Amino acid sequence: MGYELKSARFLARDVLTRALRPGDTAVDATMGNGHDTLLLCQLVGPEGRVYAFDIQEQAVSSTERLLRENGADGRAVLIHAGHERIADYVKEPVHAAVFNLGWLPGGDHSVTTRTGTTLQAVGAALQLLAPGGVATICAYPGHLEGDRERTALKEYVRALSNREYNVLHQQFLNAGPGAPECFIIQKVRRMSDKPGSGGAEK
Ligand SMILES: C[S@@+](CC[C@H](N)C(=O)[O-])C[C@H]1O[C@@H](n2cnc3c(N)ncnc32)[C@H](O)[C@@H]1O
Numbered sequence: 001m002g003y004e005l006k007s008a009r010f011l012a013r014d015v016l017t018r019a020l021r022p023g024d025t026a027v028d029a030t031m032g033n034g035h036d037t038l039l040l041c042q043l044v045g046p047e048g049r050v051y052a053f054d055i056q057e058q059a060v061s062s063t064e065r066l067l068r069e070n071g072a073d074g075r076a077v078l079i080h081a082g083h084e085r086i087a088d089y090v091k092e093p094v095h096a097a098v099f100n101l102g103w104l105p106g107g108d109h110s111v112t113t114r115t116g117t118t119l120q121a122v123g124a125a126l127q128l129l130a131p132g133g134v135a136t137i138c139a140y141p142g143h144l145e146g147d148r149e150r151t152a153l154k155e156y157v158r159a160l161s162n163r164e165y166n167v168l169h170q171q172f173l174n175a176g177p178g179a180p181e182c183f184i185i186q187k188v189r190r191m192s193d194k195p196g197s198g199g200a201e202k
Pocket of ligand 1 (some may be wrong): 029032034036037053054059062081083100102105111113114117
């Protein structure tokens with residue numbers, strides 16, 4: 001089958017697949033059942049590194065198992081802590097950061113990402129992005145906290161300097177209210193970041 005434009009999640013994973021290279025460093029800010037962590041591990045390869053966060057022990061153990069079953073366990077650091085603490089754990093530039101907001105599929109719906117900590121974590125992840133690095137954020141405005149989170153995120157990313165970040169907001173306009181949305185943010189690559197530029201900047 002050819003290219004199919006089907007969901008916010010699909011768009012995010014498509015961007016990650018294009019952006020990451022073997023040896024890169026990535027962050028999964030919402031580990032959940034580990035599907036995004038596994039994709040990141042596969043994209044960065046054995047020389048790369050993935051830092052993954054979740055506040056639920058259940059998410060850490062499911063992800064651990066999924067990575068082991070797929071032979072990718074050596075590439076990830078699984079962190080049982082809130083993503084708002086990213087800067088305490090990640091001390092190197094990051095080539096991609098993934099947020100898939102909401103609750104653990106099949107888990108307790110009351111344990112969901114929250115506007116305040118999500119904004120803190122997105123701010124910290126954007127600070128860590130290497131030039132050309134991307135952050136993808138899938139938001140689910142179909143429930144009350146998800147709606148608040150999406151609205152606050154939209155305001156937050158809209159205000160980012162376009163000298164620092166390129167910001168895209170994707171929405172399936174005919175999918176009805178509450179359909180998942182995707183934000184894609186790329187840290188601008190300056191002339192001085194390009195190999196052989198000699199540090200010149202416009
Ligand atoms: C939609 S799920 C993520 C799905 C996951 N990316 C996957 O591929 O299976 C959202 C996850 O965010 C987690 N979460 C909620 N608040 C969090 C926080 N402050 N820091 C990190 N994870 C959080 C939930 O426990 C839940 O597992």
